[in-house]
Amino acid sequence: MPDSTGRADDRLVARRLDADEIADFHDVAAAVFFNRPGPQERRRYLDRFGSERFHGVFHRERLVGGGGAFARTITLPGERQCPAAAMTGMSITATHRRRGGLTALVRAQLDETYRRGEQPISILLASESGIYRRFGYGIATRQARIRVPGRAAFRPGLDTDGLVDEVECAPDDPRLLLPYTEVSAQRTGWLQRDHRHWAQILGADAPDDPPRFAVHPQGYAVYRVAPAFNDLGAACTVTVVELVAATPQAYRSLWRHLLDLDLVAEIAVDSVAPDEPLLDLLSDLRAPRPQLSDNLWVRVVDLERALGARRYARPVEAVLEVTDRLCPWNQGRWRLRVESDGTANAHPVTAAPHLRMDIADLGALLLGGTRLGTLAAAGTVDIVDRGVARDLSAAFLEDREPHCPEIF
Ligand SMILES: CC(C)(COP(=O)(O)OP(=O)(O)OC[C@H]1O[C@@H](n2cnc3c(N)ncnc32)[C@H](O)[C@@H]1OP(=O)(O)O)[C@@H](O)C(=O)NCCC(=O)NCCS
Incomplete structure (x- = not known):
């Protein structure tokens, strides 16, 4: 459809799919992943996932991609159970790639996840490791x-x-x-x-x-x-x-x-x-x-709740300055305070930071499988106070390596 300037509107737009549109999304996703599902497989998919949250990506009313967010529960350090939006089936049809479709989709999914307030983190397994850091996901497990x-x-x-x-x-x-x-x-x-x-x-x-x-x-x-x-x-x-x-x-x-x-x-x-x-x-x-190789990618959607959802190995108090391009509500300085019983809370502050990092690095740290010192050595985390950073690093770490054994 031409717009008021006479040009066709070429934007890709993401929106929630209704239940009766999920079958069409399944066909698009199957083609993207080079599957040819038979009628039985198609029905099983719809029976299984019909009620989950799916977004579609549209080009002039034509469905050209989409993705879903399963409601899952993940174990965080300290044997804490945390709701997580598990992203799946992220696909843009081959004729419509590199035009911002995935970007629109992830933005819509993260906005909705935050608005609903049920899941403080989003998780995914990436088909390729170069895609998701730009959206604030960090490698949390290997x-x-x-x-x-x-x-x-x-x-x-x-x-x-x-x-x-x-x-x-x-x-x-x-x-x-x-x-x-x-x-x-x-x-x-x-x-x-x-x-x-x-x-x-x-x-x-x-x-x-x-x-x-x-x-x-x-x-x-x-x-x-x-x-x-x-x-x-x-x-x-x-x-x-x-x-x-x-x-x-x-x-x-x-x-x-x-x-x-x-x-x-x-x-x-x-x-x-x-x-x-x-x-x-x-x-x-x-x-x-x-x-x-990389395993689970974690995206902190609601920083305050995500940092409070796990237990930590030792008490510490640190001010983190966090950048977050896609979820501006996370952006700013936060005081993370871990009590002696391992519980923690995070509050916005104006005090000078001990560390500066992108939200993707916080996602990488959240499950205790990535060392702060490694991120600092790579230069993605900027350490202002080395003593506090050492204590914080020890607080985040776990005895065993975290790992997600399941493909979703
Ligand atoms: C991966 C996929 C969803 C990307 O969709 P898209 O609509 O082309 O992505 P966008 O146009 O929004 O690209 C956003 C950014 O990601 C980059 N990007 C996209 N796919 C990439 C890839 N496979 N590797 C590295 N970077 C990638 C783009 O270059 C762009 O970068 P920029 O922000 O610096 O300009 C699409 O190529 C696809 O469906 N691939 C096959 C299925 C698949 O692998 N899905 C992912 C499952 S986890």
């Missing part, structure tokens, strides 16, 4: 991709208990739910799940390739096997979807079970924490060849 040779030995003296069994499991099986519920409440970066998430993780969308299950009284492993047989014999690959253990004994026993499967040349896991205990159990520590 992941390692590992490949372990079959039959790889543990260091001497590490026993297992022989309590692992191979079974069939439905998505609501307590042998999965109980260990997951216990562990996910303790591990920073893990997400709480409902039946829809379990169905997705256990491959309801790929009924032709159901996973296998190994269970232990305190844990389980979900895995798939790619059969491979050649002139030299068997060389199958086991891909671990997830291995969850509430005790070290269960952890070692489940791993031993997978490592000792006959006919298997390699056990592959695409995402474990960088400090995955397996890396310390193997007698050949170099065998898994870990490859590090």
Whole structure:
């Protein structure tokens, strides 16, 4: 449609999608991600996600992209549960890229998340690592991709208990739910799940390739096997979807079970924490060849609530000067005060800052997996008072590396 100057209006505009528009968005997103969903997969998607918040991006009334925000709950340091807007399916159709569509979409999503006041942070897994820092997301957790040779030995003296069994499991099986519920409440970066998430993780969308299950009284492993047989014999690959253990004994026993499967040349896991205990159990520590990459990106949407949502390792008081281009309500100087019990609050102040940083750096720090000193060494955080910065760094850190084991 030409505007008053006679030119066609070429802007891309983002707005909330109505329930009856979600199917169209699903088709656009499927094409962007090179999928050709059949009618069943399409219906499953809509059944599962129809009620979530989706935005569409429009060019002259034509839907050319969009994205959704799932309501999830994430574990923050100190075993605190925090609501999070989990961004998903961010897509702009190939003919309309680099025209500000994603920018309009993220802006609309962040504005709405803040306005609703339910989720102080937004989280996502990025298809490419160059996209999201400009929108205030920081790398809060990292992941390692590992490949372990079959039959790889543990260091001497590490026993297992022989309590692992191979079974069939439905998505609501307590042998999965109980260990997951216990562990996910303790591990920073893990997400709480409902039946829809379990169905997705256990491959309801790929009924032709159901996973296998190994269970232990305190844990389980979900895995798939790619059969491979050649002139030299068997060389199958086991891909671990997830291995969850509430005790070290269960952890070692489940791993031993997978490592000792006959006919298997390699056990592959695409995402474990960088400090995955397996890396310390193997007698050949170099065998898994870990490859590090970004995992969960965190965007602080409501600074005051986000900083108060976690626990900290030690008391500290610091004034942070924060820049935030997209969410101006976060911009300014904030006094973060951590009490001796690890609780904290943040208030706007005018006092001189001890540190200056972008909101993306605060997102990177929030889960305790990124060191302040590393950001300062890279020059993205500006340290004015080194003593306060050292104390603040120690307060943010966690004992274990945070990690998000789930693709959403
Ligand atoms: C990634 C994608 C959504 C970007 O959409 P877009 O509408 O082209 O993005 P915009 O025009 O709003 O670009 C915003 C900025 O991001 C940059 N950008 C966009 N995609 C990028 C990429 N893949 N890598 C690095 N930078 C990227 C743009 O250059 C622009 O930079 P600027 O602000 O400095 O000018 C789109 O290319 C796409 O759908 N890709 C395939 C699916 C995908 O990867 N989705 C992301 C899932 S997490």
